[in-house]
Amino acid sequence: MELRLLRSRTLVLGREGIPLALAHRLVKQGRYHDANLHAGYGTDSVLEEIQRREHALGTLSEEQIALRIAADFCCIWRYDYPQRVHDLCARIGGRPAPGLRLHYQICPDRRAELISYATALKGWLQEKPVEEYEEGTQSVARRVYQYLGSREPLKDMLVERTFIGLSLRALNCSFWGIDNFRPQTPLSPFHAAEIDANAVHRMTQLERLIMKDMGAQARDFLCDVGGTAEPACHFKFIRRIDILVSSIGCLRWRGNLPPKDTAVSGRRGLTKTYLDILEQYWNGQTYRFDADGARIRDELFESLGKPDDTKQWLVACLWKNISDQTTYHTYPMRQWVDFVHIGEQYLDQLESAGRST
Incomplete structure (x- = not known):
């Protein structure tokens, strides 16, 4: 899906990204900005x-x-949640804030981390120290080398396919x-590594060989890398790469499961804390917080x-x-496919004009 909606670009954006005003119709479709x-x-x-x-605010x-459009740029399933809540509160409060990203979008640091994964997988095959x-x-x-251990033919095929x-x-x-x-x-870069035009064909060949070797056990190992239908912005994307790579290392699915980190576990309880804090700000509802909750409340306020x-x-809209x-x-942006199209069309216009922002 992502490769049907997005494409590689050589653009360099400055401080100005895709104008928020372009998403106005996705937020206001009637009398109010409540779509x-x-x-x-x-x-x-x-x-x-x-x-x-x-209504009380008038025109x-x-x-x-x-700012109202920006308030819908918070997805609880993203890797940058709940930091995004802090960013949006800073923006609402008139303070400096980073650019807004939502469906399929990731920051350059996240991209660099995924490039490192691809580089390490390739390096392991080449026995690079x-x-x-x-x-x-x-x-x-x-971490990748520790998961994979020593080379052997089946592992080599699984790692190359990954x-x-x-x-x-x-x-x-x-x-x-x-x-x-x-x-x-x-x-740019739009991918974690440059691969040649025959890569998809090579991947298919590898999958056939792996299935021949592993039989029914191959099914789990041949999943979409990072998760089926979930893009690189999903909070479990890297976790799923770790699960796949560590499973390859012991040739048993989830046989060497890496421990969860704070980016994966405890999100539901954390979300309740953030909702309570935001509700206290917008309607005065009083809540009692533990030390961590009080610290977050103080930062947001x-x-x-x-x-x-x-x-x-x-x-209140963010809440x-x-x-x-x-x-x-x-979805935080209900018409998310239109949202992606709008952003891509704007970038197309920048490219056609031969300029960056």
Whole structure:
């Protein structure tokens, strides 16, 4: 799916990414800016309150509209959650914030990490010593080598197939809005490694050989690298690569399962904390927090600054969107395919004009 929606580009974005105004119609499709806040059936008292608050603001300024669109850029299934909540609160509070990314989009640091994985897989096949990798790649290479252990023919085929599979995944570093921290964001490379035109054919050959060798056990090892139908922005993408690579190392699916880290475990409880904090800001509901929760609350409240009608409306929208994702597993941007198309069309225009932002 991702390679049908996205394509490789040589553009270099400056501080200005895809204009938020282009997504306006995906946020406002009626009287209110609530297109992404409808979920479930029947009346919704929170949605009615959000609508009332928007109505009380009168005609919205361009800045208010841009912030309202930005409030829907928080996906609880992304690798950069819950940091994105902090970024959005900073933006709402008028503070510097990074560019906004949503469906399929990742930051350059995430791309670099995935490039390191591909580089390490290829290096393992070439028996390249860990010490010969660049400093930024050594930690990933050391982990990959530890998972894989010594070479043997079946492992070699599985690793080569995994390398090709990872290198076929899209690494889209475009962003929306203004990035106050990165002066430039190259959109290339778009893949974790350069592979030749015969790579897909080679991957098919390898899969046939692996199935012949492993039989029914091959099915798990021949999954989409990073997860089926889940792009590089998904919070379990790298976790699934680790599971695959560690399984190859012992030739038994999940036979050497790596421990979970904080990016994977405990997200549901963490989301409840963030929802309680945001609700306290926008409607005054009082909650008691442990030490970590109190620290997060203080950080978010400081970023947001003193509450006013606009800020509380925006935070209410952010709260509702996150809450609906948690309860109904909705997308933060309901018409997400249109969202991706809009961004890609804008980048097409930049390329046609021969300029960057």
